[in-house]
């Protein structure tokens with residue numbers, strides 16, 4: 001008989017995965033993230049039918065980091081025509097670490113996809129061109145999607161990343177040298193670091209991203225967040241590029257569109273059904289949450305879910 005979702009199913013999966021804690025490494029290239037306890041483990045599920053399930057540290061907020069790259073793309077989709085976006089950033093997996101520079105030089109400053117740092121920086125550059133207050137706009141979007149009015153940026157994390165931003169600076173300036181970056185680099189980097197420094201819990205993330213499982217509709221908002229076609233496109237990009245150089249390995253183990261962040265969060269979409277958000281700060285070699293991937297693997301196996 002198929003397993004039916006419930007809090008106890010999530011509890012059982014966390015118990016199964018907990019022995020992996022201690023095997024990964026908390027991100028330390030952003031010093032403000034290095035002090036987080038590696039011992040955390042949480043999972044939350046929101047379904048398109050309006051159910052919510054959670055277990056472990058599902059209500060504790062953490063730095064969402066690169067998960068924000070999906071949200072910035074969605075905001076850009078609301079302000080730009082399709083071809084305007086995709087002439088500046090590609091749709092293919094990079095097969096490289098998220099902050100790599102090599103491909104960018106060889107490919108004339110056009111990032112492979114919007115979910116590596118270079119791609120997200122181009123998207124942030126686009127937002128800077130069309131929005132009067134891009135940071136405020138992002139807060140409005142996440143507060144509206146999550147239904148939680150006090151979601152905010154962790155300014156200490158944003159500052160810490162700014163102080164250690166040589167690589168993201170190099171990426172932005174390299175793109176500028178190719179003409180694929182139009183605004184002031186420090187201004188756009190500051191916006192990007194703030195987006196990465198959004199503090200949210202698994203429960204808040206699962207609710208926020210539910211529109212991607214629901215044809216672009218957030219249940220509590222009348223107008224669609226994006227069109228059904230755009231929701232499919234974002235899911236396709238998550239499936240191919242959301243887990244960086246481990247996208248293939250992740251497809252093999254889990255089989256869902258997903259996006260990770262170096263804060264240890266991962267958001268995974270089961271189209272037409274639910275969003276699963278996991279958090280555990282220790283990362284594997286590709287920068288994805290080690291226990292988080294294991295939770296998604298165990299849960300999808302139990303539930304018999306995969307898009308493949």
Ligand code: DON
Nearest residue numbers: 065066098196260261262287
């Ligand atoms: O730009 C950076 O390096 C970080 N703010 C975000 C990187 C990240 O989360 C990649 N994820 N796995």
